[in-house]
Amino acid sequence: MGRTPGSRRPDITREPDAEFWREDLRMGQYDDVRSARVDPAAFRKRLAQRITGAAAMKVVASELGVRKPVSHKDLLDALAEEATLATHLLLVAEFAQFKRDAPIADVVDLALPEAVRAGIRSEAGRYDRLAALLHLYLDDRDWLRYVFGLNEWHRKGSVPMVLAGQSGAPFRPFAEFVRDPAEVEHAVWEARKRHPARRLTFEQVIPRDDGRFLLVARHEVRRDHLRRPDDGRLEHGYREDLLFLHFAVDGTAVDLVGEPTALVAAVADEVARACFRSRDCRYVPDRQRATDEAIQAFLRAATDPEDPRRVALVEVMVTSSPLPGHSRLLLTGEEPAAVIADVLHIEGTYGSLFEDLDAVEWVKVLHAGNRWRLTFPRPGDARLVQYMDGGVDKRKCRQFEAYLNEHFGLVARPSDKAAPGLPAGATA
Amino acid sequence: MKARPAPAEDEARIVAPLLDDGRVIDWPRPEQESWLARLEGDLGLVSVRRTTFFLCVDPRDPESQVHAPDPDCRGRIPFDRDSAPSDPLRCDACGHEHWPRERPRTLYPRVIVSARLASAAALVERGVRAIDRRARPLGDAPAWRLALGRKETIACLLDGCLGTEFETDEFCRAHPVLHVVAARRLHADRMGGAPWIRALPLAELVVEGVEGLRRRLGELAGAAYPYAAAAGPARVHLPVRPEHAAALAAVRAAERAPGPAPWDEQYRVAGVAVVTSAQPRLIAIVRHLAAVRAEEVRRGRGAADYRWLSALDIAVALDDLVGPLRRGADNATNEETVDRYIRTVNRDAHDALAAAGREDALDGPLIESRTERDEEGTVRQYALSPRLA
Numbered sequence: 052m053g054r055t056p057g058s059r060r061p062d063i064t065r066e067p068d069a070e071f072w073r074e075d076l077r078m079g080q081y082d083d084v085r086s087a088r089v090d091p092a093a094f095r096k097r098l099a100q101r102i103t104g105a106a107a108m109k110v111v112a113s114e115l116g117v118r119k120p121v122s123h124k125d126l127l128d129a130l131a132e133e134a135t136l137a138t139h140l141l142l143v144a145e146f147a148q149f150k151r152d153a154p155i156a157d158v159v160d161l162a163l164p165e166a167v168r169a170g171i172r173s174e175a176g177r178y179d180r181l182a183a184l185l186h187l188y189l190d191d192r193d194w195l196r197y198v199f200g201l202n203e204w205h206r207k208g209s210v211p212m213v214l215a216g217q218s219g220a221p222f223r224p225f226a227e228f229v230r231d232p233a234e235v236e237h238a239v240w241e242a243r244k245r246h247p248a249r250r251l252t253f254e255q256v257i258p259r260d261d262g263r264f265l266l267v268a269r270h271e272v273r274r275d276h277l278r279r280p281d282d283g284r285l286e287h288g289y290r291e292d293l294l295f296l297h298f299a300v301d302g303t304a305v306d307l308v309g310e311p312t313a314l315v316a317a318v319a320d321e322v323a324r325a326c327f328r329s330r331d332c333r334y335v336p337d338r339q340r341a342t343d344e345a346i347q348a349f350l351r352a353a354t355d356p357e358d359p360r361r362v363a364l365v366e367v368m369v370t371s372s373p374l375p376g377h378s379r380l381l382l383t384g385e386e387p388a389a390v391i392a393d394v395l396h397i398e399g400t401y402g403s404l405f406e407d408l409d410a411v412e413w414v415k416v417l418h419a420g421n422r423w424r425l426t427f428p429r430p431g432d433a434r435l436v437q438y439m440d441g442g443v444d445k446r447k448c449r450q451f452e453a454y455l456n457e458h459f460g461l462v463a464r465p466s467d468k469a470a471p472g473l474p475a476g477a478t479a
Numbered sequence: 480m481k482a483r484p485a486p487a488e489d490e491a492r493i494v495a496p497l498l499d500d501g502r503v504i505d506w507p508r509p510e511q512e513s514w515l516a517r518l519e520g521d522l523g524l525v526s527v528r529r530t531t532f533f534l535c536v537d538p539r540d541p542e543s544q545v546h547a548p549d550p551d552c553r554g555r556i557p558f559d560r561d562s563a564p565s566d567p568l569r570c571d572a573c574g575h576e577h578w579p580r581e582r583p584r585t586l587y588p589r590v591i592v593s594a595r596l597a598s599a600a601a602l603v604e605r606g607v608r609a610i611d612r613r614a615r616p617l618g619d620a621p622a623w624r625l626a627l628g629r630k631e632t633i634a635c636l637l638d639g640c641l642g643t644e645f646e647t648d649e650f651c652r653a654h655p656v657l658h659v660v661a662a663r664r665l666h667a668d669r670m671g672g673a674p675w676i677r678a679l680p681l682a683e684l685v686v687e688g689v690e691g692l693r694r695r696l697g698e699l700a701g702a703a704y705p706y707a708a709a710a711g712p713a714r715v716h717l718p719v720r721p722e723h724a725a726a727l728a729a730v731r732a733a734e735r736a737p738g739p740a741p742w743d744e745q746y747r748v749a750g751v752a753v754v755t756s757a758q759p760r761l762i763a764i765v766r767h768l769a770a771v772r773a774e775e776v777r778r779g780r781g782a783a784d785y786r787w788l789s790a791l792d793i794a795v796a797l798d799d800l801v802g803p804l805r806r807g808a809d810n811a812t813n814e815e816t817v818d819r820y821i822r823t824v825n826r827d828a829h830d831a832l833a834a835a836g837r838e839d840a841l842d843g844p845l846i847e848s849r850t851e852r853d854e855e856g857t858v859r860q861y862a863l864s865p866r867l868a
């Protein structure tokens with residue numbers, strides 16, 4: 052599976068490959084979509100529900116070999132006649148459901164030429180999700196494997212780690228090493244030996260647009276009752292999970308995604324040990340210190356409606372408020388102006404909410420349309436800036452980090468609550 | 480025996496929250512809707528934004544109960560079908576992820592109110608002029624002196640008079656002043672209390688109209704002014720807090736400048752925009768220092784003789800260029816604020832050049848500083864980097 056996809060068009064004259072859809076893309080709807088064809092009217096209706104939008108219709112027209120302008124309805128009628136082709140496209144449309152924008156954009160930028168990209172881009176700069184996935188699938192179905200993996204990756208919180216204990220250069224450039232399926236497979240195997248209960252397999256390596264690599268492993272977590280996707284019946288099986296290791300180009304840092312983090316870290320450690328040929332290599336939590344002054348300057352900017360830096364406080368929770376009874380206080384709202392007015396009123400009347408950062412349980416700030424929850428833990432003597440990144444895609448996370456760094460000199464990292472060996476509340 | 484509340488009081492109770500700045504009203508009731516239409520359309524006292532939300536767990540959307548990690552979650556998630564992105568939305572209360580486009584949800588109406596003080600002042604003025612056509616405005620504040628029979632009284636919109644004499648205890652003891660109050664919570668201390676503090680909530684003015692205003696002013700005209708300082712009961716309202724004014728002013732400033740920031744205001748080094756901020760003060764500082772530098776060069780002075788400016792000099796210049804520096808919640812002095820602005824300018828300039836790969840254009844900060852001794856101790860001084868023409 053080390054192949055990089057590109058221009059291996061799926062054979063749309065044959066039935067879609069069950070293993071690819073069911074196993075690789077976890078599409079429980081596979082059998083459902085295929086059996087829907089026994090009722091042509093219902094099948095036609097489903098096509099109309101799922102395949103929408105001018106950009107997607109263009110793909111349909113070109114697949115049907117229709118050159119002259121035809122109404123969407125006529126196109127769908129013609130498509131329904133071509134049951135096999137229609138099944139392929141309908142599966143892609145089902146796959147598009149519940150996929151985020153970021154993973155699709157990632158793979159589109161990696162895979163498709165600008166001429167195609169321009170045709171599926173909206174005025175707001177976003178890609179039409181269905182049209183994008185249709186183009187990707189028809190170029191090479193394995194692009195959808197990337198989309199699937201990246202969708203999971205973007206969705207989950209990550210734990211930043213840095214390499215410690217390496218001495219000397221790697222025996223082979225890290226970027227080259229991590230692209231070699233044999234090497235990675237071996238490292239995954241080593242990690243698995245150390246965690247014998249874990250059913251762990253190497254899945255793929257996805258190249259990223261920043262030159263980095265995302266290593267994906269599949270992990271069958273525990274025996275469970277699972278609902279069969281096709282008929283909804285319960286059966287015994289393994290609940291599985293994907294693990295992600297997003298390595299820096301030289302291997303000196305990695306962001307881990309997946310549970311338990313200790314297992315993902317074990318895989319990362321094995322990769323580094325093999326590449327740097329040293330058993331002492333291991334990844335430790337990446338904790339960048341911040342000064343209280345820099346954090347307070349940031350909080351002042353976030354509560355100053357005149358400040359140019361575009362970030363606004365929308366929530367604050369303090370364990371001990373400056374009000375006369377010093378109760379625990381939560382101020383929250385959707386309108387930054389309203390929350391900021393209240394903060395200024397309390398601060399102006401009773402005293403600072405942010406003077407003692409230890410008393411600030413969290414704040415939420417609005418930046419680029421997302422509400423970011425920030426905490427300022429102090430394990431030991433170092434003050435950290437951490438944010439919750441679960442749910443916000445990694446592109447936006449990187450932009451938020453860059454923003455905090457550029458404007459406030461703060462190095463924010465995703466919350467490392469799950470960092471191995473660091474239970475919540477532990478001090479380092 | 481319990482008196483039945485007059486209908487006007489009931490109405491005022493309905494209206495009062497609808498005038499609160501920033502108030503969010505979910506599921507507005509019909510009587511609220513009809514009042515909002517009047518307050519926004521006829522009187523212009525508020526502007527109303529309408530949007531929708533859905534419930535994290537909603538019995539009307541059975542699927543939402545199947546997926547919920549917390550089946551009792553009460554989270555309300557704002558969602559505007561026209562403008563929301565296609566990515567999932569997260570419940571702020573329980574963290575659950577929602578796909579309202581993929582799994583359509585029952586949407587409920589939400590109304591967000593913003594108060595418009597200018598219209599409140601106009602309403603007070605209309606009322607005052609209906610009672611006395613020859614009423615005189617007092618200075619720039621929304622305050623008027625008017626005659627009621629043979630007595631003179633003063634009516635003002637308190638929210639617009641913060642920091643003026645009309646809100647001070649001394650003035651109110653000496654003159655019959657009626658405070659019309661828009662931000663009722665901010666000035667809750669004015670309602671009831673010392674006999675010389677008379678307040679009329681804006682909601683009551685709206686409901687009772689000119690007659691209500693005339694009645695309150697009539698009570699004032701009949702009262703015993705001036706109140707002697709010693710004779711009155713102890714002061715019951717909280718001391719006047721100038722910070723309120725700062726907070727309100729800050730919010731107004733945010734209201735005044737909606738929409739995208741003017742990013743075209745730029746200062747360039749080596750063709751790179753190094754100060755691209757919407758903050759006029761940052762631009763103003765750099766411009767001012769550049770102007771001082773240009774003047775030095777014009778006079779033929781060399782780099783060694785360039786004039787350096789203290790933070791106080793710069794603060795004074797800013798005052799002329801862009802208006803007074805606002806004292807923030809941190810109570811920083813003007814000099815401290817200037818120091819902070821300069822640190823921001825330098826950081827932004829450095830970052831912008833680094834991002835453009837032109838760090839060579841400037842081998843130090845954009846604005847240099849040095850510490851000089853003077854008769855009072857040490858003072859920090861600033862000048863534009865001498866490497867800039």
Ligand SMILES: [Zn+2]
Nearest residue numbers: 275276286287
């Ligand atoms: Zn069982």
Ligand SMILES: [Zn+2]
Nearest residue numbers: 543546547576
């Ligand atoms: Zn759900």
Ligand SMILES: [Zn+2]
Nearest residue numbers: 535552570573
């Ligand atoms: Zn919830």
Ligand SMILES: [Zn+2]
Nearest residue numbers: 457458827830
């Ligand atoms: Zn900047």
